[in-house]
Amino acid sequence: MTFAKKWLIAVVVLFLAGLFLLNPFADEQTRDFSEAVEPGKAVAFFDSNGSCRNCNLVFISVNVLRADKLGAYGYPRNVTPNLDALAKDGFVFENAFSQSGWTLPSYASLMTSLYPHVHGVEYRTRMLPDSSLTLAEILQIYGYNTGAFVSGNIDSGSYHGLSQGFEVFENIPGRDFKRLALKESPRISSAKKWILQNESFKEPFFLFLESDDLHCPYGPSYPNNPFLNESSFGVLNSSQVNSFCDKEYLATNITQGDVGVLNALYDWRLAREDADIGRLIGFLDKKNVLNRTLIVFFSPHGEEFYDHGFVGPQILYDTVLRVPLIIRVPNKKGGRRTGELVQLIDVMPTVLELLGIPINHQGQGKSAAAFIRGEKWAGNDYVFAEQEDVFRKSSPSPVFKWSVRSKNWKLVQREGKGELYNVQEDSLELSDLLQEKPKEVANLTRVRENFLDKTRVFELPRQSTTLSEEAIQNLLAYGYP
């Protein structure tokens, strides 16, 4: 063999090895999560009371995720193979609704099982009072180790008292999309380390993982985005897309092609989230933790993609309020779905009941544990959402919004003006029937009044907080309203 040939072979080998090592998709197979329970090692995870005592609890939240973006919720594009597998294994709530159109009140509701006007974290200068009882605090009472690895988004909790009950509450920024887009998010790596540490404690854990990587701007655009057809760009160019949160674009005449581009960018980011979730669940499986862990996947709110002429959350249409909710329980044949109405405040009583812990009486949600156990169960007749101005300065806020929705009808009130939609026939809420259906309007108005009358008595004492002017400026720069 000549010297040159040897070199050539060496180069080829190195190149192939490099390819293998650098292959960005190497770690991204879809996983089969069906548990490999070793014979003789199987444990009855649901005891005679139908609960999973001392099971771990993992909350996975992908912020800004519309329910209809998941294959499991009917999205035609194959973006979320791992989440779809989770759905196949778990219990899918097809009609799960957030209690607010933006992150902070929604998370506060989820963690306390209280409506926004009850917990009071309705805008950024309010925080959850110490007198509130959070899910993490209850789990701590029951000996759980509690850890949160969140995006560091200003609304993800650390600035507003949502860290109550967490021994570890770390803000970890998302991926660097320019360089390491295909690698595991640093948040997942931290969570894995924490889980291993917990395993040595032999106590159950509650892990809250939160990602904000889907938040606009959806760029930078990755050159190998398989969902992106650059020829479809309309008025936007790729550099504009990179900063696409700015309000000035709302006025421009964006084309369907542009909307397609925005969706492609969002979908590509969602695929990265999905891969992370696959990695995490695979890790839990490999470490023999999955078979005693409850997993709850959800989003605090969805997103508008020009469905009503703009992008972003902050409104109370189903595009924003209808969120994914998937619960996976160990050793329980899943794959069941329900179209019953549930709310994110129902998550807390559901998991408490599944873990065999008494449900706290102040909570306003309704447990869906019976559905998971395969027993007779009905969801909510109505779901509610409400939203204040995030930086409310005047009282009462002129932009206060609320909505009440049954299976068929939805009444939205914003800026003193009502809108009524037949959500069965008009799921995008485009055709306002307020004038045509006074009876439905009257009924839903009464439902909202009764709701307020029943829930107001629980209102927690209000606790204020201040955000520095710098923080506010940073937020505005980030594209937050």
Next chain:
Amino acid sequence: MTVKFKAFFAVFTLGLFLFGCVGSKVVSTTTQEGQSAVFVGEIVSATPVENTAVLPLKIKCPYCNVLVVSFDALQAAHVGHLGYKKATGRDVTPGIDKIASDGFSFSNAISSAPWTVPSYMSWFTSSYPSQHKVLNKFSRYVNETDKTLTNFKELSPDMITMAQFLKSDGFVTGAFTGDAGVSAVFGYDAGFDVFYDEVVFGGLEYSTPLALEWLKNNSGKRFFMFYHGYDSHGQYEPNYTYKYVDFEYNGPFNGSKKQQRDLRELGLKQGFINLTYDDVRFWRAVYDEKINLANSKFLTFLEEFEKMGLMNNTIIIISSDHGTEFYEHKRFDHGFSLYDELVHVPLVFRVPGAKGGGRIIDSQVRTIDILPTLLDLLNIEPDEKLASQMEGVSLAPLLRGEKNDLQLTAFTETDYRHYTFKRGIQKPNGWKFIYTLEDGSTELYNLKEDPLEKKNLVEEEPRIAYELEQELFAHLNGLGREVYRPWITSCVPVYGDQCK
């Protein structure tokens, strides 16, 4: 050491001593309980009994009359046979002790409420205050159209009382009361042929002659009598001899009802009062005199009662609606808290033919258990309506010695004026949890280790506190009343003049 602290320490020590004595009594009675097989119960059986030794003894008195006696505001800790006599050498309750020595006494009986208006209605209906709704002493001028009085008949038209049910079963029914909280105005007269409530905060000197006269007039008829006096209540004031003030007292008090009331109001206003060790000793001595006077009147009544030949065919039940506070938690009087000095009451049963022999039963029981126990002893089946209404259980298995403990959970409530709204739960294992609705504050006590309820363990035992809170609210949510917001009532009192 400051004077304040000295006083506190002294009272604390006295309290510990008293409770220690109750505890020792409890221990000593355990041996008596071991002899339970000795007592002879009446055997109700259609089949001829050949060998009583192998058959379960059934205490029943199916043809008995019923006498329900209440010494209003009598703290269990001041009852002789429950340990007070041994602790202090004072023989203040000879009347109650006499009945108990022939019968059975419950050393851990819990009232549903710490004041009169709601408490007795829980006896009479075997339901919680939130269910019978006789919760306050205010007329409910909520709006122009709703002027409903706090009245059982108006608020709970579908409920049935002990008197109503026994009357429908053929009893003649008579109540001889001291009015005020147990006045007919609140609906307490329901089911009574005769209901005497002429003297506000009247003592047994009023009830006794009328009760005896009524018994004579109804001679031969099967009767149910409620015999009640405010003698030991703070708003009853006899001509004191101060016979139990066995030390030189130089403090400012004389034991008048005005002073009692002023101390209560000051405690409510400030959240605490300041009393010296001697002040508390003085007030307890005065209280003893009132309890003792009541017992003398009761003994007079009993003498006549015996002469009428009623002892052998009458079930006698003695209890109290609530206790009273003598500075145990730095306040005075009752109604405003759910501590044991207010909800722990005596409960004595005497059943003809069943020789209790003074057996003391330590199992935690509730005054809502009086009605179902009584019906069981009378061998009367409650109708469907009453059966579904009753929240209590029959204590007969304890009387029969079949069981030592029924593992009963006690729930307590108070809607006191417009001042406080509290809910409590007491478990048979000694854990007690109190929730105050107006501010959401919580208290947890371990009565086994801390009978004076001094150390709030909410922080130290969060899981017990959490679970008791959930159990309490599961109970409250099942009572059919709005749990989280108090009733809006007017400030127009039915009696007395306080509101806030």
